[in-house]
Amino acid sequence: MSGRVLVTGGAGFIGSHVCEAYLAAGWEVTALDDLSRGREANVPAGARFVRADVRSREARDLLAGGGFDVLNHHAAQIDVRVSVDEPATDASINLVGFTNLLEGARAGGVRRVVFASSGGTVYGDAEVLPTPESSAKLPVSPYGIAKLASEYYLRALGDLHGFEGVALRYANIFGPRQDPKSEAGVMSIFTSRLLAGQPLTVFGDGMQTRDFVYVTDVARLNVLASTGPLPAPTGLDARAFNVGTATETSVLELTAAVGRAVGATPLVQHAPERAGELRRSALSHAKATAQFGWRPEVPLEQGLRELAAWFRAGA
Numbered sequence: 001m002s003g004r005v006l007v008t009g010g011a012g013f014i015g016s017h018v019c020e021a022y023l024a025a026g027w028e029v030t031a032l033d034d035l036s037r038g039r040e041a042n043v044p045a046g047a048r049f050v051r052a053d054v055r056s057r058e059a060r061d062l063l064a065g066g067g068f069d070v071l072n073h074h075a076a077q078i079d080v081r082v083s084v085d086e087p088a089t090d091a092s093i094n095l096v097g098f099t100n101l102l103e104g105a106r107a108g109g110v111r112r113v114v115f116a117s118s119g120g121t122v123y124g125d126a127e128v129l130p131t132p133e134s135s136a137k138l139p140v141s142p143y144g145i146a147k148l149a150s151e152y153y154l155r156a157l158g159d160l161h162g163f164e165g166v167a168l169r170y171a172n173i174f175g176p177r178q179d180p181k182s183e184a185g186v187m188s189i190f191t192s193r194l195l196a197g198q199p200l201t202v203f204g205d206g207m208q209t210r211d212f213v214y215v216t217d218v219a220r221l222n223v224l225a226s227t228g229p230l231p232a233p234t235g236l237d238a239r240a241f242n243v244g245t246a247t248e249t250s251v252l253e254l255t256a257a258v259g260r261a262v263g264a265t266p267l268v269q270h271a272p273e274r275a276g277e278l279r280r281s282a283l284s285h286a287k288a289t290a291q292f293g294w295r296p297e298v299p300l301e302q303g304l305r306e307l308a309a310w311f312r313a314g315a
Helices: 013-024 057-065 080-085 087-108 119-123 142-161 186-195 215-224 251-262 286-292 300-312
Strands: 004-008 028-033 048-051 070-073 112-118 164-170 172-174 200-203 212-214 240-243 268-271
Touching: 004 013, 004 057, 013 028, 013 070, 013 215, 028 057, 057 087, 070 087, 080 087, 080 142, 087 112, 087 142, 112 119, 112 142, 119 142, 119 164, 142 164, 164 215, 172 186, 172 215, 172 300, 186 200, 186 251, 186 300, 200 251, 212 215, 212 300, 215 240, 215 286, 240 286, 251 300
Parallel strands: 004 028, 004 070, 028 048, 070 112, 112 164, 164 240, 172 212, 200 268
Antiparallel strands: none
């Protein structure tokens, strides 16, 4: 099954890959982006591009009158550090912007909304690893709080207005087109710096862990989550699905893996740990496997080689 989809953040790292996956599955794709971080060159051929802020009347009206079957929402302020320093700015984009789009989706008869949430920041320092969707929600940053609040808005407004909401709780995503200048993309930061012969900065002792999942695997799940039956909306977690590998990788292990992918020995410099960051994170994908038949397919080392090749090709 295919249809018409609006992908917000469609000129960005993840959103552009999501656009490609929809196009490959036969969807008619419109990408919306304000280009504050994305690049119009990232939007794949075959997708219509609209430049607009998610908080704008233009974005809301596009959804209200566009005849879209699905809203796929990836536009966001993505930096945890910015959310700590400027929580009002973070909430304006990540919460107010999203609810603005949901108003347009309601007016336009959108049947399903797929929302890019955040597994690591929503759960906080979870007691169970790999973490299932039913775990306690204990965000430790304004970014995580806004993502969790957005899930509540998605569920409540969906119930009120008749559209289906799906929250995809992402682990740490990496791959081509990830901005090496963003604090949110440690893989690209490490890869670009090592290729340039520069040292790698590790905050704290480097034993903090993350769950790294390749971007094309994530894009594939977005398409799967846009069609087909969903569980009954019995609670916040009923239609939420983790998107990860269920594997912990420490930052120090990551530096070594990037070194192998690039073919260089990294020089690691330590800096003080940063407030608001998690100690450990890994997400169970058992629920997404059971519901959609999805599981991650690209191993960490292969993904790093592809990321390094993208940088070498002139990213």
